[in-house]
Amino acid sequence: MIALDLIESTANELMRKAAVEIPRDYLSALKQVTAEEDAGLSCFVLETMLENYEAAETDGRPMCGDTGCPRWYVKFGNESRVEGGGVGLEAALRRATAQATHDIPLRPNRVHPLSRVDHNNNVGIGAPEIEYGFEPDGEWIDITTVHKGGLFGTDYRMLFPSDGIAGIRRFFLDSLAAFGKRGLACQPAIIGIGLGGSKDACMVLGKRAACLRTVGDRNPDPKIAELEDELKELGNSIGMGPMGFVGKSMVVDCNIEVGYCHTGGMQMSIHAFCLSSRRATARLFPDGRVEYRTDPQWFTPYQRRETVEWLSSPQEKSA
Amino acid sequence: MAKQSPRKIRLSTNPTDEELRALKLGDVVYLHGSVYTAREGVYIRTVEEKQPLPLDLPKESAANFHCSPAASINEDGSINMGAVTATASFRFSKWLGEWFKLSGAKLILGKGGMTSKDYRRDFVPNGAIYLTTVGYGTGALLGRGVKQVRNVYWSDDLGLAQAIWLIDVEDFGPFIVESDSEGNSLFERENARVAETLTRAYEGTKPAVLKRFGETDDRTDELI
Numbered sequence: 001m002i003a004l005d006l007i008e009s010t011a012n013e014l015m016r017k018a019a020v021e022i023p024r025d026y027l028s029a030l031k032q033v034t035a036e037e038d039a040g041l042s043c044f045v046l047e048t049m050l051e052n053y054e055a056a057e058t059d060g061r062p063m064c065g066d067t068g069c070p071r072w073y074v075k076f077g078n079e080s081r082v083e084g085g086g087v088g089l090e091a092a093l094r095r096a097t098a099q100a101t102h103d104i105p106l107r108p109n110r111v112h113p114l115s116r117v118d119h120n121n122n123v124g125i126g127a128p129e130i131e132y133g134f135e136p137d138g139e140w141i142d143i144t145t146v147h148k149g150g151l152f153g154t155d156y157r158m159l160f161p162s163d164g165i166a167g168i169r170r171f172f173l174d175s176l177a178a179f180g181k182r183g184l185a186c187q188p189a190i191i192g193i194g195l196g197g198s199k200d201a202c203m204v205l206g207k208r209a210a211c212l213r214t215v216g217d218r219n220p221d222p223k224i225a226e227l228e229d230e231l232k233e234l235g236n237s238i239g240m241g242p243m244g245f246v247g248k249s250m251v252v253d254c255n256i257e258v259g260y261c262h263t264g265g266m267q268m269s270i271h272a273f274c275l276s277s278r279r280a281t282a283r284l285f286p287d288g289r290v291e292y293r294t295d296p297q298w299f300t301p302y303q304r305r306e307t308v309e310w311l312s313s314p315q316e317k318s319a
Numbered sequence: 320m321a322k323q324s325p326r327k328i329r330l331s332t333n334p335t336d337e338e339l340r341a342l343k344l345g346d347v348v349y350l351h352g353s354v355y356t357a358r359e360g361v362y363i364r365t366v367e368e369k370q371p372l373p374l375d376l377p378k379e380s381a382a383n384f385h386c387s388p389a390a391s392i393n394e395d396g397s398i399n400m401g402a403v404t405a406t407a408s409f410r411f412s413k414w415l416g417e418w419f420k421l422s423g424a425k426l427i428l429g430k431g432g433m434t435s436k437d438y439r440r441d442f443v444p445n446g447a448i449y450l451t452t453v454g455y456g457t458g459a460l461l462g463r464g465v466k467q468v469r470n471v472y473w474s475d476d477l478g479l480a481q482a483i484w485l486i487d488v489e490d491f492g493p494f495i496v497e498s499d500s501e502g503n504s505l506f507e508r509e510n511a512r513v514a515e516t517l518t519r520a521y522e523g524t525k526p527a528v529l530k531r532f533g534e535t536d537d538r539t540d541e542l543i
Contacts, residue, residue, distance in 0.1 A: 040323040041345060041495075041509075048453045048460070048493060056402075056459035065389045065404030065458035105391035105399045108479050116360075118478030120391075151407065160528050170524035177517060182431035182506045184407060186455050239516025242454065243431075243495075245509045276456045 002141055002284050004083045008092040010282045010290050014145045015070065015100030017280040019062040022053040023294035025214040026190070026252065026277045033188055033249045042247030046188075049242075049275050064276035067106040069150040070097055070122055071129040073212065073296065077138020081286070090130055093143075098123045109150065131204075135302055136310065144281040144296040146211040153185035153272030156203055161266055165227070168195070168268060172231055175270045176238060176250060183243030186274030188252045190215060191235065194269040197259035206269035209257040211279055212298035219256055220304070228254045242275070252277075257299065260306070325495070332382035332488070334425055339448050342496045344505040348450055349492035353380040353469065353485060354428065356387065358406060360481030361473070362414035365421055373472040374485060377423030385411065385429030387480035389458065390468070398468045400486075402458030405430035408449070412437050419445035428494060430455050431506070438502035450494035451505075457493070464491030 034046040056063035072093050076082075082089050098121035101108055108120040110127040122128065155175050159167045172193070179185035192210025194202040218225040232254040241247020261267055283291045302310060325347045330338060332352030342348070355374070364370050385408045390400040408429035415433075418424065419441060427433075427442070427449045442448060452461070466487040474482035497505045526534075530542040 041325065044325055044347070045453055048457055052454070052457040052460045055463060059459060059463065061401035061459050061462050062389050063402070063459050064456035065386065065402040065461065066406065066456065067389060102391045105389055105401055107387050107389040107402075107404075108391075109387075111478065111480070116478075116481075118480055120479050157527060157531075158529055163528050166524050167527055170521070170527065173517075173521055173524065181510055181513075182409075183455060184431055234520060237516070238520040239513045243451070243509075244506060244513070246512045274456065275454050276458075 001081045001083050002286055004088050004092050008096050011093050011096030012100050014280045014282055018145050018147050018278040019104055020056050029215040029252045037247055037249050039247040041245040042241035045242040067109050068147045070147050073131050073144040075133040075142040077140045078136050079139045080141050094123050097128050140283045140285050142283050147278035148211055149274050153179045156269045159266040159268050171268055176235055180240050181244040185272040188249045189272035189274050191251050191254045192271040193256045195258045196261035201259050202267040202269045205257040205259050206271045209255040210271040210273040212296040213255045214295045215253040224256050228256050332380050336446055340500045344496055344499055346496040348494045349490050351489050353487050354382040354384045355380050356384045356484045358385050360477040366414045366417040381425040383424045383427050388484055400465055400468055402462040404456050404458040405452040407431045408433055416441040432497040435502055435504040435507055438498045443502045449498040451497040453493050464488045
């Protein structure tokens with residue numbers, strides 16, 4: 001049984017880590033991008049961002065004053081048990097969100113869409129979002145928080161098989177041009193793309209592709225991996241850099257996730273995870289151990305399975 | 320192309336006209352003095368609802384920051400402020416003409432600038448310019464430039480994000496000069512320079528089979 005106190009204190013620490021510590025995969029990629037950029041203003045912006053990450057960690061203050069919309073991803077090892085069940089878990093995550101917003105402090109971004117009421121704690125109706133996944137075996141749970149921006153850089157389009165790869169390229173470019181100008185997407189970004197599913201599933205896949213994978217990893221399907229490489233290169237060839245200035249640094253990486261869709265369609269969503277790509281994960285064990293990391297390891301073979309049955313043991317697989 | 324460093328300038332938050340005229344697009348600015356946050360909540364209340372300002376502007380400050388700080392107020396009234404990052408300014412265009420008259424602002428600080436049309440219509444006649452934050456999201460660097468929060472107004476009814484925060488700053492930056500005293504826009508200049516390569520990247524693509532309204536504004540059009 002995983003204790004509720006442990007979940008709440010770990011969630012608090014995850015909020016702090018996400019807000020203050022830039023994930024190392026993103027940081028080393030951005031250093032590389034900075035070394036390769038040769039346009040004056042774009043270089044100045046990138047160098048300033050690198051200074052900003054250092055200032056954040058030295059001072060223990062958030063790297064960005066816009067907290068975005070903090071959200072949670074919880075993955076259960078199939079043998080795990082949580083004190084208080086799902087209701088207890090959700091209460092702990094909501095408490096940690098409110099507490100960390102006050103203590104760090106974070107910007108209280110979440111308001112009612114019509115009345116604009118702000119509880120000053122990033123908690124409200126449907127906020128923070130909490131999403132769930134499961135994994136065979138394991139007595140652990142993984143908790144990930146993501147602080148992703150909430151306004152620009154995301155879009156959806158219903159494409160069809162006749163649009164083909166050229167249609168994907170076109171919508172990709174449209175989105176970069178739309179949100180890249182003046183730097184509204186806070187690029188260079190990790191671009192997540194969802195292909196297929198239904199409209200809602202497509203949005204979820206794309207967002208997870210942006211936020212729950214690391215820079216440099218590739219989809220295990222070689223065709224998809226090839227498209228990831230191609231779109232990354234395409235995005236960096238439009239002549240635009242950070243803040244929409246002349247440059248070649250738009251896309252730190254491009255991650256694509258797919259889901260089976262209606263036979264007539266090819267839904268596409270696109271999501272930009274910004275210069276403050278804030279994510280932090282912890283694995284909690286029943287004996288009280290907590291292991292922190294920055295790779296959510298969300299997309300496992302189980303998450304991407306396409307068969308009816310999941311054959312988990314080697315004996316079953318060879319049968 | 321050789322990497323060039325932009326010119327760096329220290330500027331008061333109540334600058335003279337002469338100081339503003341000397342600024343060129345792309346200059347990097349660090350501010351000293353006081354800045355205050357004001358965005359849609361404040362503009363609606365003052366410009367539309369005609370409520371009087373709760374502080375003496377521009378005497379206290381002529382620098383309006385489009386920002387909600389990452390800050391909290393403790394039960395004893397003390398304030399924690401860690402990071403500050405701007406919010407996108409283009410959404411506030413419709414209030415700014417009136418706002419300049421009420422506030423006497425000379426500097427608008429924010430994210431992403433506004434259009435040269437806005438600058439020529441509202442900024443130039445009021446002797447104001449626009450400074451953009453960098454990145455975006457140099458929240459920690461800007462946070463370091465905050466010396467103290469002098470006051471916070473209207474936080475009870477507008478919430479912490481929309482309240483007016485009056486902040487004393489030193490070496491507050493960096494900002495980039497986005498509009499000059501003639502109303503030119505750095506972003507528009509860069510857009511024009513990017514246009515050609517952007518067009519080349521589109522080669523070999525074609526419009527989507529299913530159109531969307533917005534790609535046509537004629538509602539009698541079909542989208543297929």
